Amino acid sequence: MLVFADARGRMRRVPAALWAIAAAAVVAVAVPLYLIVRPSRRSAWGLFEVAGVTLFFAGTLPLAGLLLPRAAAGGLPPFWLVVTLAVVQNAFFAAAGVYIVAVKYRLPLGALGLRLDHARRRLLQGAAASAAAVLGNFAGQSLTVFVLALSMGQAEASKYVNSEQQRSPIYRLLPQLHAGLDILVFALIIGVVVPIGEEIFFRGLALGALRRALNRHAAVVVSALFFALAHLQVVELVPILILGLVLGYLYDLTGSLIPGMIAHGLNNLAALLLFYQGPSIGS
Numbered sequence: 293m294l295v296f297a298d299a300r301g302r303m304r305r306v307p308a309a310l311w312a313i314a315a316a317a318v319v320a321v322a323v324p325l326y327l328i329v330r331p332s333r334r335s336a337w338g339l340f341e342v343a344g345v346t347l348f349f350a351g352t353l354p355l356a357g358l359l360l361p362r363a364a365a366g367g368l369p370p371f372w373l374v375v376t377l378a379v380v381q382n383a384f385f386a387a388a389g390v391y392i393v394a395v396k397y398r399l400p401l402g403a404l405g406l407r408l409d410h411a412r413r414r415l416l417q418g419a420a421a422s423a424a425a426v427l428g429n430f431a432g433q434s435l436t437v438f439v440l441a442l443s444m445g446q447a448e449a450s451k452y453v454n455s456e457q458q459r460s461p462i463y464r465l466l467p468q469l470h471a472g473l474d475i476l477v478f479a480l481i482i483g484v485v486v487p488i489g490e491e492i493f494f495r496g497l498a499l500g501a502l503r504r505a506l507n508r509h510a511a512v513v514v515s516a517l518f519f520a521l522a523h524l525q526v527v528e529l530v531p532i533l534i535l536g537l538v539l540g541y542l543y544d545l546t547g548s549l550i551p552g553m554i555a556h557g558l559n560n561l562a563a564l565l566l567f568y569q570g571p572s573i574g575s
Contacts, residue, residue, distance in 0.1 A: 321348065321351070321352065323347065323351075324343075324344045324345070324346075324347040324348035324351060325344065325348065326344070327340050327341065327343055327344030327347065328341055328344035328345065328348070328388065328391070328392065328396075329396065332396075332397075334397075335397070336397055336399065336403070336500075336504065337392045337393065337396070337397055337497065337500070337501055338501050338504065338505070339501050339502075339505060341392050341396075341497065341501070342497055342498050342501050345384075345385070345388045345493060345497065346522075348384075348388075349381065349384070371465070371468065371469070371474060371478075374465060375477060375478075375481055378481050378485060378486060379481070379485055381489065382485050382486055382488060382489020382490065383489065384489075385489035385490065385492050385493040386488060386489050386492050388493070388497070389404055389492040389493060389496050389497050390404070390492075392497065393496075403500075404492065404496040404497070404500065404549070405491075405492075405495065405496045405500070405543060405547065405548055405549035405550075405552075406492075406496070406548075406549060406550075407547065407548045407549075407550065408550070409548070414546070414548060414550045414551045414554070415551075415554060417542065417546055417551035417554075417555075418542075418550070418551040418552070418553070418554025418555045418558070419554065419555075419558065421538055421539070421542045421551060421552070421554075421555035422554065422555040422558035422559050422562070424538050425534070425535045425538045425539070425555055425556075425559045426559060426562050428531065428534035428535060428537075428538055429531040429534065429535065429559070429563075431534065432528075432530035432531030432532075432533065432534045433453065433528075433530070433531050435530055436453060436527055436529075436530050436531070437449045437450055437453055440452060440453065452527075453527050456526065456527040457527060457528070460525060460528075463567070466478075466564075466567055466568075478564070479561060479564060482557075482560040482561065482564060483557040483558075483560055483561045483564075484557060486556075486557075486560065487552075487553045487554075487556035487557040487560065488553055490519075490556065491539070491543075491549045491552045491553045491556060492549065494515060494518065494519045494522075494536070494539075495515070495539060495540060495543040495549055495552055496543075496549055498515050498518060498519075499511060499512065499515040499540055499543060499544075502514055502515050503544075508544060511540075511544075512537060512540035512541055512544055513537070513540075515536065515540050516533050516534075516535075516536030516537045516539075516540050517533060517536070518536075519532065519533075519535075519536035519539075519540075520532040520533040520536055535556075535559060538555065539552045539555060539556060542555060
């Protein structure tokens with residue numbers, strides 16, 4: 293606002309607004325990137341790098357929303373744009389993680405949890421954690437309804453949770469996907485692309501940094517809360533928090549991100565399947 297106010301003294305409203313947006317974009321990109329690449333004498337990454345990645349994403353996403361087109365129906369972006377943004381976001385998470393660990397600190401990617409070992413064991417660990425996460429989602433949603441029912445009654449609480457789910461952009465987008473190719477692409481995004489990017493960032497980078505600053509259990513809890521809050525879904529806060537706890541302890545126990553990627557992907561695909569069969573548990 294200060295940049296816009298200063299610019300209005302020398303130029304018209306539209307150029308002043310564009311100048312303010314450009315200035316905000318520079319700050320939104322430059323400050324987080326500095327936190328990511330700033331010199332450090334530590335032997336491994338810490339919360340500065342995590343903050344840099346977080347601020348870059350939080351600062352550039354609103355700017356992208358101002359500049360990119362929206363569909364006429366319901367104000368939702370076109371499907372191709374949703375896919376593009378999801379790929380770009382998670383590619384950034386993965387690239388930032390690899391850069392920070394392998395380039396900046398010259399550590400093996402195994403330090404980030406990217407270990408391709410014991411394939412059968414990792415698959416079984418991921419499947420078991422996925423079952424726990426799905427049960428946790430049901431329990432978390434039931435707990436949310438229970439807490440809300442204390443003040444508004446059971447029927448109203450259930451109605452409120454369902455209505456809030458249906459208002460989220462993803463749930464509003466899903467009914468528009470009727471072509472088999474669209475559904476397949478969306479399934480690949482939430483089942484493969486998103487789990488890879490988010491596990492590298494939230495478990496590999498964030499939990500990895502927190503484990504060096506806090507004790508084991510506190511690090512997992514804080515990372516799970518960060519994961520839940522980052523999704524910006526109030527009624528899904530508890531289910532996503534439980535998912536974050538499952539994935540956090542899974543990484544802590546195995547030292548590998550692969551089981552978490554598997555569990556995360558299966559959990560998201562289960563939510564997609566349940567959406568098309570009835571009320572979804574979401575994640």
